[in-house]
Amino acid sequence: MSYTYKYARPSVTVDCVVFAIDFEEENIKVLLIKRGEEPFFGNWALPGGFVHMEESLEEAAIRELKEETGLDSIYLEQLFTYGEIGRDPRDRIISVAYFALVNLAGKVLNASTDAADAAWFALDELPALAFDHDRIINDAYDRLKGKLRYKPIGFELLPPLFSLSDLQKLYEIILGVSFDKRNFRKKLQKLDVLEETDQIQKDVKHRAAKLYQFDHVRYLERENAGFYFEL
Amino acid sequence: MSYTYKYARPSVTVDCVVFAIDFEEENIKVLLIKRGEEPFFGNWALPGGFVHMEESLEEAAIRELKEETGLDSIYLEQLFTYGEIGRDPRDRIISVAYFALVNLAGKVLNASTDAADAAWFALDELPALAFDHDRIINDAYDRLKGKLRYKPIGFELLPPLFSLSDLQKLYEIILGVSFDKRNFRKKLQKLDVLEETDQIQKDVKHRAAKLYQFDHVRYLERENAGFYFEL
DNA sequence: CCAAAAGTGTTGGGACTACACCCATGA
DNA sequence: TCATGGGTGTAGTCCCAACACTTTTGG
Numbered sequence: 001m002s003y004t005y006k007y008a009r010p011s012v013t014v015d016c017v018v019f020a021i022d023f024e025e026e027n028i029k030v031l032l033i034k035r036g037e038e039p040f041f042g043n044w045a046l047p048g049g050f051v052h053m054e055e056s057l058e059e060a061a062i063r064e065l066k067e068e069t070g071l072d073s074i075y076l077e078q079l080f081t082y083g084e085i086g087r088d089p090r091d092r093i094i095s096v097a098y099f100a101l102v103n104l105a106g107k108v109l110n111a112s113t114d115a116a117d118a119a120w121f122a123l124d125e126l127p128a129l130a131f132d133h134d135r136i137i138n139d140a141y142d143r144l145k146g147k148l149r150y151k152p153i154g155f156e157l158l159p160p161l162f163s164l165s166d167l168q169k170l171y172e173i174i175l176g177v178s179f180d181k182r183n184f185r186k187k188l189q190k191l192d193v194l195e196e197t198d199q200i201q202k203d204v205k206h207r208a209a210k211l212y213q214f215d216h217v218r219y220l221e222r223e224n225a226g227f228y229f230e231l
Numbered sequence: 232m233s234y235t236y237k238y239a240r241p242s243v244t245v246d247c248v249v250f251a252i253d254f255e256e257e258n259i260k261v262l263l264i265k266r267g268e269e270p271f272f273g274n275w276a277l278p279g280g281f282v283h284m285e286e287s288l289e290e291a292a293i294r295e296l297k298e299e300t301g302l303d304s305i306y307l308e309q310l311f312t313y314g315e316i317g318r319d320p321r322d323r324i325i326s327v328a329y330f331a332l333v334n335l336a337g338k339v340l341n342a343s344t345d346a347a348d349a350a351w352f353a354l355d356e357l358p359a360l361a362f363d364h365d366r367i368i369n370d371a372y373d374r375l376k377g378k379l380r381y382k383p384i385g386f387e388l389l390p391p392l393f394s395l396s397d398l399q400k401l402y403e404i405i406l407g408v409s410f411d412k413r414n415f416r417k418k419l420q421k422l423d424v425l426e427e428t429d430q431i432q433k434d435v436k437h438r439a440a441k442l443y444q445f446d447h448v449r450y451l452e453r454e455n456a457g458f459y460f461e462l
Numbered sequence: 463c464c465a466a467a468a469g470t471g472t473t474g475g476g477a478c479t480a481c482a483c484c485c486a487t488g489a
Numbered sequence: 490t491c492a493t494g495g496g497t498g499t500a501g502t503c504c505c506a507a508c509a510c511t512t513t514t515g516g
Contacts, residue, residue: 009240057314083288206493207486438513
């Protein structure tokens with residue numbers, strides 16, 4: 001058989017599930033854009049678009065996020081690739097989904113070129129979504145819950161300096177359980193990956209909490225030494 | 232902007248990393264095929280090929296496995312999608328990699344249509360591989376090691392009936408550590424997902440071990456009840 | 463009877479759970 | 490002074506790691 005890439009080719013897109021935590025409302029938010037094109041014109045959908053020939057998948061995800069939402073340099077990992085027949089009503093489309101985490105307070109959204117609008121929605125109050133994006137969001141949430149327990153990805157959802165109560169609330173919101181305050185703090189202390197700073201909370205009307213930061217370097221040292229992060 | 236899927240399209244392939252355990256040699260085996268086409272004619276590579284327009288990704292993976300190796304109805308999960316520029320020397324190719332587990336003793340290989348040959352290689356003695364397949368195998372091995380600890384996927388590498396020593400040896404081979412026999416057995420007993428059968432080992436020249444089987448149903452019950460499999 | 467692997471209990475230490483009160487601050 | 494969340498210790502239980510010998514079978 002000769003070497004020819006002779007088969008008909010599907011189109012390939014990337015889609016990004018961007019999560020953030022809303023500490024006021026105590027819920028999880030997903031970033032959606034209102035589609036400005038057919039199909040599903042006017043519906044809400046995940047930010048994303050076609051992969052260009054001169055960029056990698058991750059580059060495409062980063063570019064689309066920037067173009068459609070203005071978000072930049074956020075945590076991003078590949079989630080899953082969806083390739084069922086009929087996902088797109090008109091053509092064969094394969095979508096590589098990405099999973100992104102962002103600190104809600106630290107970023108501002110820009111609507112732009114091919115998205116008429118971008119907005120945060122509570123995960124449990126999503127509008128009707130284009131394509132199979134509801135399923136993708138579900139899978140992403142499963143990944144978030146699963147990975148949160150054994151990898152320090154929660155810190156991506158917090159500002160660089162945070163209180164222990166914020167961290168605990170984050171875990172409680174995402175996992176849907178509550179933790180004992182003293183036990184939670186003891187466990188973190190034992191993990192030894194948080195660094196206490198000399199900063200404290202500002203503008204709170206009660207005793208200000210000490211602020212901590214996550215020590216990536218120490219975490220990697222411990223992981224390589226065979227210690228497991230687990231919460 | 233009008234609705235046209237106007238972009239140039241990459242080709243999409245699937246590649247399968249099939250693992251098995253060799254209990255005689257006490258090592259991990261990977262299934263490779265010798266390429267019968269350019270590029271990398273004559274090199275060893277992962278089984279796989281182009282995704283057709285009328286099949287899903289998983290269907291493509293199952294079809295290619297059957298065509299190239301004869302393997303059928305084995306454990307399969309999606310691993311990762313590789314889309315770097317230049318992975319393939321001649322064209323833009325995006326590969327959806329799958330991760331497969333099989334019981335070495337229970338299956339026979341068939342070479343066929345577009346693979347000149349198929350063979351098992353020890354993971355630590357791989358030949359030069361086509362494309363970036365060495366990297367894909369590495370990623371698959373990481374997935375195997377990681378997932379083995381908290382999901383009962385090891386049973387996919389064993390025959391339906393197995394001894395506790397086989398199971399322990401499997402964990403030791405894959406994770407590269409050794410476990411205390413009594414503690415290992417106590418832990419399994421506590422997990423309560425193994426069913427003792429009335430069968431025993433045959434044709435061994437020492438005391439024959441009792442054979443057990445994995446109880447999928449009970450495992451799912453426990454998982455839904457919030458219990459974690461962990462070893 | 464020898465080789466080879468199967469099978470089996472106990473103990474000490476560390477981790478986890480459950481639980482309640484005082485402290486600091488701003489309004 | 491009050492409301493709000495910040496911060497802290499102990500005791501009991503359970504889990505885990507460490508450790509060695511006897512049993513069964515085939516050759």
